[in-house]
Amino acid sequence: MSLATISHAIQSSGLFTAVRQSEIFYPAVLATHLTCIAIFGGMILMTNLRLLGLALKNTPAAAVIESTRIWKRIGFVIMVSCGVLLAGSHLDKYYPNPYFQLKLTLLLLTGMHGLYFHRSVYYNASLDQNGKLPLRAKIAGASSLILWLSILTCGRWIAYYDDPNAIASLLRKLASLV
Amino acid sequence: MIQGYDVSTNPLNTIEWLFAAMECVHIASLALSVGMIAMVDMSLLGAGIKGRSPAQIQRATEIWTALGLMIVISAGLALFSSDPLRYYYSPTFRLKMWMLLAGLIFNYTIHRKVALSGSSPLIAKATGAVSLLIWISVIFGGLFFAFTAGGY
Numbered sequence: 001m002s003l004a005t006i007s008h009a010i011q012s013s014g015l016f017t018a019v020r021q022s023e024i025f026y027p028a029v030l031a032t033h034l035t036c037i038a039i040f041g042g043m044i045l046m047t048n049l050r051l052l053g054l055a056l057k058n059t060p061a062a063a064v065i066e067s068t069r070i071w072k073r074i075g076f077v078i079m080v081s082c083g084v085l086l087a088g089s090h091l092d093k094y095y096p097n098p099y100f101q102l103k104l105t106l107l108l109l110t111g112m113h114g115l116y117f118h119r120s121v122y123y124n125a126s127l128d129q130n131g132k133l134p135l136r137a138k139i140a141g142a143s144s145l146i147l148w149l150s151i152l153t154c155g156r157w158i159a160y161y162d163d164p165n166a167i168a169s170l171l172r173k174l175a176s177l178v
Numbered sequence: 179m180i181q182g183y184d185v186s187t188n189p190l191n192t193i194e195w196l197f198a199a200m201e202c203v204h205i206a207s208l209a210l211s212v213g214m215i216a217m218v219d220m221s222l223l224g225a226g227i228k229g230r231s232p233a234q235i236q237r238a239t240e241i242w243t244a245l246g247l248m249i250v251i252s253a254g255l256a257l258f259s260s261d262p263l264r265y266y267y268s269p270t271f272r273l274k275m276w277m278l279l280a281g282l283i284f285n286y287t288i289h290r291k292v293a294l295s296g297s298s299p300l301i302a303k304a305t306g307a308v309s310l311l312i313w314i315s316v317i318f319g320g321l322f323f324a325f326t327a328g329g330y
Contacts, residue, residue, distance in 0.1 A: 026325075027321055027322055027325040028318075030321055030325075031317060031318040031321035031322065034205070034208075034317050034320075034321055035314050035317050035318070037205060037208070037209055038208050038209050038212040038213055038216070038313070038317055039212065039213060039216045039310075041209040041213060042209045042210065042212060042213010042214060042216055042217065043213060043216075043217065045209050045210055045213055046213060046214065046217060046239070046242075049242070055238065055239070055242055056238045056239075057238075058234070058238065059227060059229075059230055059234070059238065063227055063228055063229060063230070064227055066228065067226065067227040067228045068227070071220070071225070149202075149206060152202060152205055152206055153202045156198050156201050156202050156205065157198060159198075160198050173194075173195070
């Protein structure tokens with residue numbers, strides 16, 4: 001069975017057909033996805049700004065991380081659920097889309113990012129000792145920022161992709177700008 | 179509406195990737211502005227950062243909220259300029275603008291005052307909830323406008 005057949009079978013299932021055909025449900029899920037970017041994405045952004053030593057300087061980074069953890073988790077679950085509904089209902093179109101593939105790859109990388117900095121940053125109660133954040137905290141913040149902004153950009157570009165040579169032509173355009 | 183303005187000369191319409199890039203700026207700065215306001219809201223609702231009062235969160239985030247709002251509104255104006263009439267005549271877009279105005283006024287009056295003054299828990303919670311609802315409705319307005327007006 002090819003990927004195309006599997007994708008088509010998934011998007012033809014009851015739930016995904018209902019999402020696709022409803023005039024209100026699809027935009028409502030997308031709006032919820034966007035709301036999660038604003039609220040929970042905002043928390044990730046703030047955590048990263050704190051790790052970089054730019055925002056909330058009077059609050060220990062460990063306290064920012066710990067207090068927002070539960071909300072980020074809830075947000076992530078809602079976000080991924082929305083994403084599954086959105087992509088699942090048009091899987092025929094999504095799976096061959098290179099920006100969709102890149103977005104999934106980057107999401108996987110953020111998972112690895114979290115694991116990599118798990119002990120040294122995200123679950124490190126003595127992160128703020130000496131009153132100065134270690135370099136690895138800054139690296140964690142900066143790389144998380146870059147990863148999430150790239151994910152956001154890929155997400156938006158998924159909607160505009162209709163040309164199999166889009167990435168090649170985009171790269172050519174970028175090259176011509178330099 | 180604007181005499182002699184030809185949308186086809188707008189860079190957002192002539193440069194293929196610019197509109198999408200501007201949308202990315204709009205969404206990222208949305209996360210900055212509304213995200214920071216939401217942190218104050220969470221704090222007012224009693225679910226903020228441990229050991230930090232709403233007033234402390236308000237003071238620490240104020241500058242970032244202002245920066246985020248400036249960028250998100252500037253990018254929004256740029257997106258608007260790509261096809262002003264389509265936006266102007268959309269009831270959904272108009273509703274979004276009214277909610278945005280309400281959000282901005284609320285944020286810099288009642289919301290700010292309540293966060294800084296340490297009001298009673300009931301008033302604090304109500305303020306946080308109203309603020310979240312206003313901003314969520316702005317976001318929904320934007321998205322539904324894109325769908326009802328043939329955007330994506």
